[in-house]
Amino acid sequence: MSKVPVGVSARHIHLTQEHVELLFGQGAALTSMKPLSQPGQFAANETVEVIGPKGSFPKVRILGPVRNLTQLEVSRTDAFSLGIHPPLRESGNIEGSAGITIKGPAGEVTIEEGVIVAARHIHFHTSDAERLGIADKQRLSVRLSGERGIILENVIARVSEAFALDLHIDTDEANAAGAKTGDEAEIIG
Amino acid sequence: MSKVPVGVSARHIHLTQEHVELLFGQGAALTSMKPLSQPGQFAANETVEVIGPKGSFPKVRILGPVRNLTQLEVSRTDAFSLGIHPPLRESGNIEGSAGITIKGPAGEVTIEEGVIVAARHIHFHTSDAERLGIADKQRLSVRLSGERGIILENVIARVSEAFALDLHIDTDEANAAGAKTGDEAEIIG
Numbered sequence: 354m355s356k357v358p359v360g361v362s363a364r365h366i367h368l369t370q371e372h373v374e375l376l377f378g379q380g381a382a383l384t385s386m387k388p389l390s391q392p393g394q395f396a397a398n399e400t401v402e403v404i405g406p407k408g409s410f411p412k413v414r415i416l417g418p419v420r421n422l423t424q425l426e427v428s429r430t431d432a433f434s435l436g437i438h439p440p441l442r443e444s445g446n447i448e449g450s451a452g453i454t455i456k457g458p459a460g461e462v463t464i465e466e467g468v469i470v471a472a473r474h475i476h477f478h479t480s481d482a483e484r485l486g487i488a489d490k491q492r493l494s495v496r497l498s499g500e501r502g503i504i505l506e507n508v509i510a511r512v513s514e515a516f517a518l519d520l521h522i523d524t525d526e527a528n529a530a531g532a533k534t535g536d537e538a539e540i541i542g
Numbered sequence: 543m544s545k546v547p548v549g550v551s552a553r554h555i556h557l558t559q560e561h562v563e564l565l566f567g568q569g570a571a572l573t574s575m576k577p578l579s580q581p582g583q584f585a586a587n588e589t590v591e592v593i594g595p596k597g598s599f600p601k602v603r604i605l606g607p608v609r610n611l612t613q614l615e616v617s618r619t620d621a622f623s624l625g626i627h628p629p630l631r632e633s634g635n636i637e638g639s640a641g642i643t644i645k646g647p648a649g650e651v652t653i654e655e656g657v658i659v660a661a662r663h664i665h666f667h668t669s670d671a672e673r674l675g676i677a678d679k680q681r682l683s684v685r686l687s688g689e690r691g692i693i694l695e696n697v698i699a700r701v702s703e704a705f706a707l708d709l710h711i712d713t714d715e716a717n718a719a720g721a722k723t724g725d726e727a728e729i730i731g
Contacts, residue, residue: 428619
């Protein structure tokens with residue numbers, strides 16, 4: 354049995370440098386508030402408002418560094434509040450996904466696609482994957498134990514030299530299981 | 543393998559007759575908007591506001607008929623929004639649970655206990671339970687299939703002549719699984 358630390362992702366956004374400057378002003382750059390579990394990634398001091406047809410969230414954390422695509426990741430519960438219908442996707446796969454309006458202190462931008470519900474996944478460093486006999490893209494079953502325990506099926510393995518071992522689930526999944534960041538999950542198949 | 547229909551419970555409240563009259567006026571009675579899956583139960587036309595230390599929900603549906611205890615059932619996501627810490631409980635077991643303020647058109651009342659996150663459960667009519675070999679209070683594992691499939695562990699069996707076969711989960715559990723009312727779940731152990 355293989356233990357994996359749990360990381361719960363609240364709604365957050367990744368921005369292109371172009372969008373950072375549109376939202377925060379010409380020449381603006383993200384600044385790190387704290388490092389995340391994945392090497393080089395950080396939660397920025399900066400937040401934006403996201404505005405859907407039915408509701409909005411005033412302070413959505415930006416995760417850095419900037420990317421080559423702007424991507425908002427929300428839970429299904431968040432999606433109902435916003436009034437949008439984002440698909441379940443792996444990060445980076447945003448073609449035909451949902452749109453949203455993003456507002457910062459210096460401007461706003463409406464994206465036609467880029468909003469997804471992130472498919473749960475485990476980041477494996479290559480050495481972890483070798484040790485556990487797990488291949489990139491493999492689908493795994495993972496148990497979150499407890500009074501409200503659940504087994505997550507179709508958890509996607511992502512393997513890279515750049516990754517640290519971590520199970521990423523969203524707030525719906527965490528709340529359904531009564532789980533929180535720092536808990537331990539178990540790969541059972 | 544045994545199939546069970548899925549019923550997703552959004553946040554809702556059960557009231558005592560005393561509280562109905564405090565909130566809606568002396569002599570007020572709940573009126574049925576639509577029947578629920580369990581025989582004799584109904585969603586009322588009436589709603590109340592519930593107010594926690596951090597947030598509120600303006601329109602929480604009352605389920606009837608009245609009960610001998612007032613009980614608000616919320617998801618864990620709702621609980622974070624309200625700023626309260628309700629325990630995971632079976633319906634009716636509210637001792638030491640969380641409090642809340644409830645507001646109606648004719649008045650408001652603050653309860654010291656009565657707010658819970660409902661433990662997921664399956665209602666079995668006695669004949670279903672006999673057919674499937676399931677005992678009251680038994681813990682079951684239930685699969686919700688799909689791209690975001692999960693297996694719910696510790697699902698409590700509740701058996702009564704008054705029940706109709708139905709798996710009750712909350713919105714966090716439904717959203718985590720991409721499930722909705724009318725889907726089919728499977729008892730796998």
